[in-house]
Amino acid sequence: MTSSPSSILDFPRRYCPTCDRIVTKDFRPGPGGRPDASCPRCRSLERHRFFAILLSVLSPLLDDVDLLLEVSPSPQTTPLLGRLGARTHLKLDLGADNRRVDVLGSLTDVPLADDSVDLLVCYHVLEHIPDDLAAMREIARVLAPDGLGILQVPFRPGTVTDEDPSAGEEERLRRFGQADHVRYYGDDFEDRLASCGLAIQRITPRSLLGEEMSTWVRAEPDEMVWLVRPATGAAVPEPLVVTSTALTRTFDAMLGEITRLQGEVLQARGRLERVRAERDRLRGAVAAPGAPAPAATPASGARRVVRRVRAMRGRSRGRAD
Structure with a gap:
């Protein structure tokens, strides 16, 4: 299981x-x-x-x-x-x-x-x-x-x-x-x-x-x-x-390691919860009907410029032919 x-x-x-x-x-x-x-x-x-x-x-x-x-x-x-x-x-x-x-x-x-x-x-x-x-x-x-x-x-x-x-x-x-x-x-x-x-x-x-x-x-x-x-x-x-017997020192070492691992696990849990929250947010944005288009970013603006340049080149070749 x-x-x-x-x-x-x-x-x-x-x-x-x-x-x-x-x-x-x-x-x-x-x-x-x-x-x-x-x-x-x-x-x-x-x-x-x-x-x-x-x-x-x-x-x-x-x-x-x-x-x-x-x-x-x-x-x-x-x-x-x-x-x-x-x-x-x-x-x-x-x-x-x-x-x-x-x-x-x-x-x-x-x-x-x-x-x-x-x-x-x-x-x-x-x-x-x-x-x-x-x-x-x-x-x-x-x-x-x-x-x-x-x-x-x-x-x-x-x-x-x-x-x-x-x-x-x-x-x-x-x-x-x-x-x-x-x-x-x-x-x-x-x-x-x-x-x-x-x-x-x-x-x-x-x-x-x-x-x-x-x-x-x-x-x-x-x-x-x-x-x-x-x-x-x-x-x-x-x-x-x-x-401070050997047994006490052993317990201290063991539980110190457990405590350290516990801290790492809790940090991982926090990161996982943040990833899940971001995933759910993105899913909601895609699935929502009539949702506004994502805001333009510098990367998306650059892609539009590239597409326009390519289109202009295509039209130029057509006229030359």
């Missing part, structure tokens, strides 16, 4: 690891109009796509999870966590809204026993909680000694945490980016976690995937995720501190 020109040029633009699909167009705008952020299939954002990859990397450590606690579940993270096969998957939030929540409660007072959670996921939650230190202490309390927490918060490197739980809605929007946020974390975020009894390991898409792969899945290369464990328990997994 012969492919049509359009299908040949439908070059992959993005890969979404959340729904495991290759997308031939740019992603849709995200919150606040952020360009190329939201997968058109599953609506995942940058953080969800890196979370999907991170879970895949962590899977050897998560093959025997008894209790998984997902704080503030989302339509993107819950299915990914469901694939882990945890024997118990609890979803905790203050309200159910339109989500399926198993436990109504606050992260500042988790109704679970000490050392009972094997995996805790807390994505973009702590910035909503006025007493975030109480929430961090609860994370340290409920995590098993060899349990693992995966945390992410809005974070500005090179600053200190800006917070004000008493700020009004407009002030929160201006300072923290959302009306229901009470802070924007800075470099002291890790000190806060440590003061609450947590050992920390940070990881970014760039360190795990490389620049090109991060771009292809549309993950923010330097957006941090924190892996935590109780400070008195097992060490946070060291193998996840990936710098």
Whole structure:
């Protein structure tokens, strides 16, 4: 079967690891109009796509999870966590809204026993909680000694945490980016976690995937995720501190070449579309009844002069004969 020109040029633009699909167009705008952020299939954002990859990397450590606690579940993270096969998957939030929540409660007072959670996921939650230190202490309390927490918060490197739980809605929007946020974390975020009894390991898409792969899945290369464990328990997994491994360099080289070829294909598509448009225009000009004759050009005027000269020569020969 012969492919049509359009299908040949439908070059992959993005890969979404959340729904495991290759997308031939740019992603849709995200919150606040952020360009190329939201997968058109599953609506995942940058953080969800890196979370999907991170879970895949962590899977050897998560093959025997008894209790998984997902704080503030989302339509993107819950299915990914469901694939882990945890024997118990609890979803905790203050309200159910339109989500399926198993436990109504606050992260500042988790109704679970000490050392009972094997995996805790807390994505973009702590910035909503006025007493975030109480929430961090609860994370340290409920995590098993060899349990693992995966945390992410809005974070500005090179600053200190800006917070004000008493700020009004407009002030929160201006300072923290959302009306229901009470802070924007800075470099002291890790000190806060440590003061609450947590050992920390940070990881970014760039360190795990490389620049090109991060771009292809549309993950923010330097957006941090924190892996935590109780400070008195097992060490946070060291193998996840990936710098520039041979695998990362290979991915970068491969996707760099794909990106270059993609640019060439898109340029070719643009040229083809311009040729098609010109062809259609010419067809319309020829086929249209009563269409005005094409405007004279220097070349057509020269041809008329040549024809006249030839005709005059012919008449001259006739008279001579």
